[in-house]
Every structure is written in structure tokens, then in C-alpha cells.
Amino acid sequence: MPVSGPTYAIGELAQQFDVTTRTIRFYEQEGLLSPERRGKTRVYRDKDRVRLKLALRGKRLGFSLIEIREVLDLYDDRNHGSVRQLERMLEILADKRANLERQLEDIRAMQRELDQVEARCQSALGELKASERS
Amino acid sequence: MPVSGPTYAIGELAQQFDVTTRTIRFYEQEGLLSPERRGKTRVYRDKDRVRLKLALRGKRLGFSLIEIREVLDLYDDRNHGSVRQLERMLEILADKRANLERQLEDIRAMQRELDQVEARCQSALGELKASERS
DNA sequence: GTTGATCTTCACGTTAAGGTCAAATCCCGG
DNA sequence: CCGGGATTTGACCTTAACGTGAAGATCAAC
Numbered sequence: 001m002p003v004s005g006p007t008y009a010i011g012e013l014a015q016q017f018d019v020t021t022r023t024i025r026f027y028e029q030e031g032l033l034s035p036e037r038r039g040k041t042r043v044y045r046d047k048d049r050v051r052l053k054l055a056l057r058g059k060r061l062g063f064s065l066i067e068i069r070e071v072l073d074l075y076d077d078r079n080h081g082s083v084r085q086l087e088r089m090l091e092i093l094a095d096k097r098a099n100l101e102r103q104l105e106d107i108r109a110m111q112r113e114l115d116q117v118e119a120r121c122q123s124a125l126g127e128l129k130a131s132e133r134s
Numbered sequence: 135m136p137v138s139g140p141t142y143a144i145g146e147l148a149q150q151f152d153v154t155t156r157t158i159r160f161y162e163q164e165g166l167l168s169p170e171r172r173g174k175t176r177v178y179r180d181k182d183r184v185r186l187k188l189a190l191r192g193k194r195l196g197f198s199l200i201e202i203r204e205v206l207d208l209y210d211d212r213n214h215g216s217v218r219q220l221e222r223m224l225e226i227l228a229d230k231r232a233n234l235e236r237q238l239e240d241i242r243a244m245q246r247e248l249d250q251v252e253a254r255c256q257s258a259l260g261e262l263k264a265s266e267r268s
Numbered sequence: 269g270t271t272g273a274t275c276t277t278c279a280c281g282t283t284a285a286g287g288t289c290a291a292a293t294c295c296c297g298g
Numbered sequence: 299c300c301g302g303g304a305t306t307t308g309a310c311c312t313t314a315a316c317g318t319g320a321a322g323a324t325c326a327a328c
Contacts, residue, residue, distance in 0.1 A: 011304065021305080026286060041294070041305060054247070057240050062196040064284075074251055087259070093252050100241050100248075106191050107234050113188070114234075117208055118227050125221070145274065155275085160316060174276055174323080198314075 008044040016049075017056055027055060030065050032072060051075075061103070063096075071096065142178040144169075150183075151190055161189060164199050166206060185209075195237070197230075205230065 014021045027033050028042075032055050035042040044052075051072055058068040070092060148155045161167050162176075166189050169176040185206055192202040204226060 009304080010306095020287080022286065022288085025306090030285090039294075040307090057244060059285095060196075060237065060240050061244065062194075066284095071251070074255070075247075090252065090255055090259075093248050093255070097245070097248055100245060103194065103237070104241060106194050107238060110191060110195065111231070111234060113209075114227050114231055117205075118224065121208070121224055121227070125224075143274080154317080156316065156318085159276095164315090176275085193315095200314095 005046050008049065010042050010044070013044055013049065013052060017052060019056070024052070027052070027065070030069065032065060032069050061100075067096075139180050142183065144176050144178070147178055147183065147186060151186060153190070158186070161186070161199070164203065166199060166203050195234075201230075 008016075010021045010024055014024055024033065028035065033044075033048055033051055035044045035048050037043065054072060054075070055065075055068050058071065059065075063071075074092070142150075144155045144158055148158055158167065162169065167178075167182050167185055169178045169182050171177065188206060188209070189199075189202050192205065193199075197205075208226070
């Protein structure tokens with residue numbers, strides 16, 4: 001009983017996520033999406049929507065489309081391959097996890113630096129405005 | 135009295151940060167670095183090293199070289215321009231800050247998803263190994 | 269002094285991630 | 299049934315961030 005749920009046109013999806021239809025078609029070409037077809041036109045379901053959302057999140061984090069596809073493919077794995085494949089998956093996951101950790105560190109470091117720069121800017125601005133009043 | 139401190143050759147720096155010399159020269163061409171010259175050869179000081187470090191961090195966070203240059207230029211600003219310029223700087227900083235926040239959110243969301251995928255992998259792996267023993 | 273490592277500039281190549289037409293086709297309200 | 303907006307495929311274009319030689323200068327070491 002595949003409840004099926006709502007469907008979306010490509011333009012609809014594009015609007016929802018603020019990307020162009022070109023992007024969505026490109027993601028399909030690169031194997032990130034595989035919508036059904038009604039005739040020639042693409043029909044997207046919620047599972048496609050989820051994949052697109054995850055893909056865009058990955059992109060914001062600097063993942064390449066290839067990496068994103070790898071993870072997405074693991075994600076809805078109804079064919080949990082061999083032991084070897086599963087172990088490879090865990091390897092990839094560990095890798096991505098490590099990367100995220102480093103990004104967190106980087107972000108915190110950069111936030112500290114932004115704090116410093118901003119403080120200097122603010123004080124410089126204060127002085128300028130003070131001298132303006134003189 | 136500019137203590138000056140240690141200097142580095144381009145290859146040295148490349149090794150320290152695990153990038154190619156081409157990258158370092160490219161960053162110079164793009165205005166991120168501006169080492170002195172002894173004759174034709176580049177001589178790097180600690181301040182250049184710091185800029186390189188910050189640049190690479192920025193890159194890991196998905197900043198473009200242009201954005202990185204903007205921030206670096208703000209960073210060692212001995213010529214804190216006009217009020218307008220300072221205000222523009224604060225604007226940019228706020229922008230980058232917001233971006234970092236979103237990245238943090240994305241990272242946390244993605245970590246949760248990795249947790250789920252990994253759990254599924256682990257359990258599938260457990261089942262496979264169990265059935266192997268039968 | 270020659271060899272090998274490192275440096276220089278110049279220039280063309282490459283890859284990722286789409287953008288940008290163009291020309292045909294589809295679908296839907298009137 | 300038809301006109302206009304949305305979709306389709308296909309082709310080529312673009313930008314960022316380097317890679318990859320080529321060809322020569324320099325410099326320490328043997």
C-alpha cells in the first residue's frame with residue numbers, strides 16, 4: 001500500500017527551495033534524484049523532496065555532488081549490500097563525521113576572530129564619531 | 135623596532151600547510167598574500183603565515199577567495215577608512231556571522247542524520263554477521 | 269663547475285556546478 | 299480546439315581554483 005501522497009512539478013520544487021529548474025535537472029543527471037515520469041514530464045514525490053533538501057544542505061556544507069550522492073545512496077538503502085559494502089559505508093560516515101568536527105572547530109575559531117575584528121571596528125567607529133562631534 | 139622574526143621560503147610554507155606552491159602563488163595573485171622579495175624570490179614572514187592559515191580555514195568553510203580577501207583586508211586594517219567603510223565592514227561581518235550560524239545548524243542536522251544512517255548500517259551488519267554464523 | 273633542488277614567470281588545461289539560450293512539446297483554462 | 303505558460307532535451311558558455319608543464323635563473327653542495 002504505497003500511500004503515494006502529494007506530487008510536485010519541477011518548477012514548484014524549484015520555488016520551494018529557491019533553486020532553478022536547471023539545478024534540479026542537473027542533480028538528476030548526476031544521479032541525486034530520479035523522479036517518475038508522467039509522459040515526458042517529471043513528477044516528484046515527497047521522497048524526492050527529502051533528497052533534494054538533504055542535497056542542498058550538503059551543498060551548504062561544502063560537500064561535492066558526488067559525495068552527496070554517496071551519502072544519499074546509503075541513506076535510502078533498501079538493498080543493504082554485502083558486509084564489505086556496509087563496512088565501506090561506515091568508513092565514509094566516519095570520514096564525513098571527522099570533517100564536520102573540523103568544520104565546527106573552524107567555525108568557532110572564525111567566530112572568535114570575527115568578534116575581535118568587530119570590536120576593533122566598533123571602537124574605531126566610536127572614536128571617529130567622537131572626533132566628529134568636536 | 136620591527137623585530138621581524140623568522141622568514142619562510144614558499145616551499146617551506148607549502149609543506150607546513152600541505153598545499154602546493156602553485157596555490158600559494160595563486161593566493162598572492164588574488165591579493166590574499168603579499169610577501170616581500172629578496173631579488174625575485176618570495177620571502178614570507180609570520181604575518182603572511184597567519185594570513186595563509188586564516189585563508190585555508192576560510193576555504194574549508196566554503197568561503198570564496200574573494201570573500202576571504204575581504205575579511206583579511208579588514209583584519210589587519212591599519213587604515214580604518216571612513217565611517218562609511220567601517221559600517222560596511224560591520225555589515226559584512228554580520229553577514230558572515232549569520233552564515234556561520236546556518237552552517238552550525240546544518241552541521242548539527244547532518245550529524246543527526248549520520249547517526250541514523252550509521253545505526254541502520256550497524257544493525258544490518260549485525261544481522262548479516264549473525265546469519266553468517268548459522 | 270656541474271649537478272640537482274628550488275625558485276621564477278608564462279601559458280594553457282581541467283573540473284565542478286550550474287547559466288543561458290534555442291527549439292520543440294506538453295498541459296490546462298476558456 | 300487553441301493560445302500561453304511551464305517543461306523537455308540539447309548544446310554551448312562561464313567562473314573559481316587551482317594543475318601541469320615549459321624554460322630559464324639561482325644557489326648550495328660535492
